[in-house]
Amino acid sequence: MDFLRETLDDLARNGLLRETRCIDGPQGPVVRIAGRSVVCLCSNNYLSLASRPELARAAAKAAEECGCGTGASRLLSGNMALHDDLESAIARLKRRDAAILFATGYMANVGTIPALVSRDDAVIVDKLDHASIIDGCRLSGAKMLVYPHCDPERLEHVLKQAARCRRRLVVTDSVFSMDGDVAPLPEIADACRRRGAMLMIDEAHATGVLGATGRGTEEHFGMAPSGIIVMGTLSKAAGSLGGFVTGSRDLINYLRNLARSFIYTTALPPPVCAASLEGLRLIAGDTRPREKLRANIELLNDLLQSRGLSAGQNVTPIFAVRIGEVEKAMAVSRRLFAAGFLCPAIRPPTVPAGTSRLRVSLQADHTEDQIRGFVEALEDARACEIEG
Ligand SMILES: *Cc1c(COP(=O)(O)O)cnc(C)c1O
Numbered sequence: 001m002d003f004l005r006e007t008l009d010d011l012a013r014n015g016l017l018r019e020t021r022c023i024d025g026p027q028g029p030v031v032r033i034a035g036r037s038v039v040c041l042c043s044n045n046y047l048s049l050a051s052r053p054e055l056a057r058a059a060a061k062a063a064e065e066c067g068c069g070t071g072a073s074r075l076l077s078g079n080m081a082l083h084d085d086l087e088s089a090i091a092r093l094k095r096r097d098a099a100i101l102f103a104t105g106y107m108a109n110v111g112t113i114p115a116l117v118s119r120d121d122a123v124i125v126d127k128l129d130h131a132s133i134i135d136g137c138r139l140s141g142a143k144m145l146v147y148p149h150c151d152p153e154r155l156e157h158v159l160k161q162a163a164r165c166r167r168r169l170v171v172t173d174s175v176f177s178m179d180g181d182v183a184p185l186p187e188i189a190d191a192c193r194r195r196g197a198m199l200m201i202d203e204a205h206a207t208g209v210l211g212a213t214g215r216g217t218e219e220h221f222g223m224a225p226s227g228i229i230v231m232g233t234l235s236k237a238a239g240s241l242g243g244f245v246t247g248s249r250d251l252i253n254y255l256r257n258l259a260r261s262f263i264y265t266t267a268l269p270p271p272v273c274a275a276s277l278e279g280l281r282l283i284a285g286d287t288r289p290r291e292k293l294r295a296n297i298e299l300l301n302d303l304l305q306s307r308g309l310s311a312g313q314n315v316t317p318i319f320a321v322r323i324g325e326v327e328k329a330m331a332v333s334r335r336l337f338a339a340g341f342l343c344p345a346i347r348p349p350t351v352p353a354g355t356s357r358l359r360v361s362l363q364a365d366h367t368e369d370q371i372r373g374f375v376e377a378l379e380d381a382r383a384c385e386i387e388g
Pocket residue numbers: 104105106107109130132173177202204205233234235242243
């Protein structure tokens with residue numbers, strides 16, 4: 001098994017070796033690493049709900065009352081009232097008839113896509129779709145076609161090419177995980193309608209964030225709920241864990257019978273479901289975190305723009321600061337860490353070679369001082385590594 005060592009050495013030589021770092025204590029705008037407090041700019045905990053006492057209390061109560069394990073899949077004896085309640089809450093948030101829970105968002109995508117399409121079908125994806133969508137497409141065995149990023153005209157062209165396939169399924173991130181840009185959903189939905197294709201959107205980064213009441217991308221664009229299949233996760237803005245798909249009652253019953261990552265795995269534990277329910281309750285009932293997050297997005301937009309560090313006006317908490325080569329991105333990230341800011345570089349294969357970047361993600365509980373301090377440290381680090 002020499003290939004293990006050889007591969008690891010190769011990765012290390014190219015600056016691509018990945019390692020975990022350990023966070024002590026709770027997640028939040030500031031985290032502790034090896035005894036140091038640093039401002040965390042790489043979490044998807046957008047509304048800072050992951051360590052809210054309300055979620056912790058709900059989880060503790062559920063653990064006391066219902067225990068920590070479910071012992072079986074949902075279809076055997078694992079299904080509990082909390083699962084049903086959580087599915088109802090997800091359907092209400094997304095204004096759909098029904099919802100189905102998965103253990104994670106990753107499992108929602110790798111279970112749903114192969115349930116909907118197979119060998120005689122085509123699955124059509126945006127070039128920058130999330131890895132879990134791509135893995136779902138590969139598992140499905142359907143013919144996979146790719147359209148250029150956020151390009152509804154080219155999508156329609158690809159749909160024409162796939163006209164003779166039995167079914168056509170288009171899957172796109174609604175908010176793209178690396179750059180934080182929003183897919184042109186109204187135009188994509190029109191193209192799918194015209195070409196008789198199913199449309200599934202991945203709302204991992206939109207849920208709780210986009211739209212006046214946090215319902216997501218449809219609300220952001222003022223679109224009425226329609227036949228779009230909505231997938232998402234409870235692990236980001238909702239502050240907990242769990243994937244979901246929501247849509248018509250037929251779709252959900254179909255997935256309960258055909259999605260293998262739903263059928264052949266154990267139901268989520270009660271404390272996790274209770275925390276998710278509380279997270280969704282706060283998304284709907286407490287507008288302050290979303291308002292605070294919006295103010296932080298505005299502030300970082302202004303600061304980056306005035307320094308020529310960003311391309312446009314962001315509407316999501318994800319900002320990409322392009323650096324270029326892997327080594328430079330890593331060096332900027334190391335300097336930021338030394339200055340008290342945790343903001344790892346995103347490298348190939350997650351992004352194309354030569355486009356290594358910092359992916360900055362904001363939280364509701366970041367303070368103005370923390371954001372201003374970060375931009376100053378970023379300017380200094382870039383000056384040392386790129387111009388210097
Ligand atoms: C994070 C993410 C997922 C996976 O969700 P998990 O619940 O973390 O497994 C799926 N799609 C996108 C776009 C994501 O960013």
